[in-house]
Amino acid sequence: MTPAQVELVKDGFQIIYQEKQDFARSFFTFLFQVIPGIRTSFPEDMTDQQRKLAETLTYVIYHLHDPAALQKSAELLADRHIGPQARPPHFVAAAVALEKALQKHISPNLPQQELDAWQQAFFLVTDMMTESLGINAA
Numbered sequence: 001m002t003p004a005q006v007e008l009v010k011d012g013f014q015i016i017y018q019e020k021q022d023f024a025r026s027f028f029t030f031l032f033q034v035i036p037g038i039r040t041s042f043p044e045d046m047t048d049q050q051r052k053l054a055e056t057l058t059y060v061i062y063h064l065h066d067p068a069a070l071q072k073s074a075e076l077l078a079d080r081h082i083g084p085q086a087r088p089p090h091f092v093a094a095a096v097a098l099e100k101a102l103q104k105h106i107s108p109n110l111p112q113q114e115l116d117a118w119q120q121a122f123f124l125v126t127d128m129m130t131e132s133l134g135i136n137a138a
Contacts, residue, residue, distance in 0.1 A: 001064060001117070001120050001121060001124060003065075004117075005116070005117035005120055005121070006064045006065055006117075006121075008113065008114050008117040008118075009061055009064060009114075009117050009118055009121050010061060010062075010064070012102065012106050012110075012114055012117075012118065013057075013058075013061045015105070015106050016102075016105045016106060017058070019105065020054040020057065020058065021050055021051065021054055022105070023054070023057075023101055023105050024049075024050035024051070024053040024054045024057070025046070025050050026100070026101040026104050026105060027053060027097050027098060027101040028042075028046055028049065028050065028053070028097075030096070030097035030100040030101055031093060031094060031097035033097075034093040034096050034097055035090065035093045038090065038093075056073070056077065059073055060073060060121070060125055061121070064121055064124075070124070070125065070128065071128055071132070073125075074125050074126075074128030074129045074132060075128070075129075075132040077125070077129050078128075078129035078130070078132045091122075091123070091126045094122070094126075095119055095122050095123070098118065098119075098122055099115060099118070099119070102115070102118055
């Protein structure tokens with residue numbers, strides 16, 4: 001990611017930070033719309049999952065400038081998310097859900113440059129996740 005992209009993501013996150021729990025709820029709502037079959041992989045009460053997503057999102061965004069910290073976080077995420085339930089192909093659906101949640105919480109007309117920066121950040125982390133487990137993301 002370029003420094004300008006990191007700043008775009010951080011600036012956008014400042015807008016949603018105060019409502020990051022609502023943002024996480026929206027993300028999961030959109031994720032389940034994109035791939036409905038994945039809903040059964042999650043608990044009925046999503047409160048804990050939403051909290052974890054909000055915390056992880058906060059950590060990742062504030063460490064986009066620090067590849068070593070980001071790598072360690074990605075390895076921990078990979079251990080929890082990649083396996084029989086969540087596979088690399090689900091990341092594309094998650095990227096779509098992320099975009100929809102961003103448009104809902106930041107702006108329905110989010111500039112393409114900002115969307116691109118968020119997608120770049122998302123795939124940077126998911127690439128680190130799959131690489132940490134020696135999985136081909138394609």
